[in-house]
């Protein structure tokens with residue numbers, strides 16, 4: 001799959017949190033976000049938006065290497081055999097500091113210093 005559709009969409013609707021991994025000189029770096037924040041910001045088939053309040057190291061990493069992976073999962077979504085599914089979303093990302101998107105993020109999350117924008121390229125289920 002290369003889009004947020006079908007089971008990936010179900011997971012975006014159900015996941016409690018999102019793990020976001022970037023690569024630094026010192027290896028992988030994992031940060032979090034809430035599924036609720038993703039849903040509040042709205043998302044499309046190929047773009048996910050998160051409020052960025054911290055993410056300093058993430059921003060530093062993305063400036064050097066914009067590849068990113070996200071993991072979302074929920075027991076409420078059916079897997080191949082049993083309840084529970086998760087998927088890895090791979091693509092590129094950037095932290096944006098100005099523009100309409102950032103205004104929309106700040107309107108909902110006044111503490112945000114920008115928007116973490118993920119451009120989806122590949123989606124793989126894990127269960």
Ligand SMILES: Cc1cc2nc3c(=O)[nH]c(=O)nc-3n(C[C@H](O)[C@H](O)[C@H](O)COP(=O)(O)O)c2cc1C
Nearest residue numbers: 017031032033034051052053054055056057058059
């Ligand atoms: C479940 C969860 C949700 C989080 N939500 C946000 C968020 O919406 N925005 C944010 O900037 N940091 C959020 N954080 C905190 C960051 O993951 C954490 O502060 C991170 O270390 C900061 O990024 P950095 O290490 O790249 O500087 C969240 C963490 C968790 C565990």
